């Protein structure tokens with residue numbers, strides 16, 4: 493008998509400002525999927541374990557560390573590029589990837605800086621695997637202020653977060669793979685919607701080829 497082709501996994505990305513609940517939802521989602529016998533694997537960007545990731549980690553944790561903004565942007569992008577073969581292998585094996593931040597974080601946090609052109613920021617991302625769905629966690633500023641405090645990393649302050657949110661909103665309008673999730677609800681209520689959207693996405697792309705980002 494002819495063997496059926498392996499159905500590919502879906503590339504699901506979580507985006508949103510700090511404390512919007514991305515990491516919480518990603519972890520729960522991977523558990524929920526595994527419970528339902530859906531093959532899933534968690535990834536996060538920046539991937540702080542690789543050689544580029546160690547430089548990025550130093551940059552984020554040490555605010556005195558001065559690096560050219562353009563060079564830093566390319567390093568964040570390189571940190572994704574060095575994971576492409578691994579990502580494709582998972583997806584082709586039928587394993588769904590649940591990813592905490594991706595190219596859209598790269599664009600939003602860099603374009604929020606002075607003297608950084610958004611069109612320039614998009615370019616290094618072209619050719620990377622295109623997410624089948626970007627779940628954009630939306631929480632208003634008042635709600636986010638009720639959540640546990642910012643940490644000490646670079647970018648963790650209100651002024652930067654406001655600019656980042658503005659770039660995210662532009663990306664939301666420009667990209668058809670974005671879906672907004674109201675995250676000013678309980679963790680459990682958000683998870684119900686996140687799981688539903690993910691299962692729908694897995695089903696709808698399983699026989700379609702993976703696309704590449706084309707900004």
Ligand code: ADP
Pocket residue numbers: 508509510511512513514515516517639640675676677678679682
């Ligand atoms: P992110 O990864 O987007 O920065 P986290 O998942 O780390 O956000 O969540 C930030 C903080 O807010 C954590 O303390 C988490 O427990 C809390 N939190 C996450 N989701 C919710 C929610 N829906 N309601 C209230 N608090 C939340």
Ligand code: 2DT
Pocket residue numbers: 537538552568569593594595597598599601602647
């Ligand atoms: P967390 O580890 O708490 O998510 O913070 N960032 C991330 C960039 O500036 N560019 C990127 O390409 C990516 C993926 C956002 C990571 C911090 O790094 C920022 C917050």
Ligand code: MG
Pocket residue numbers: 514515516
């Ligand atoms: Mg997080």
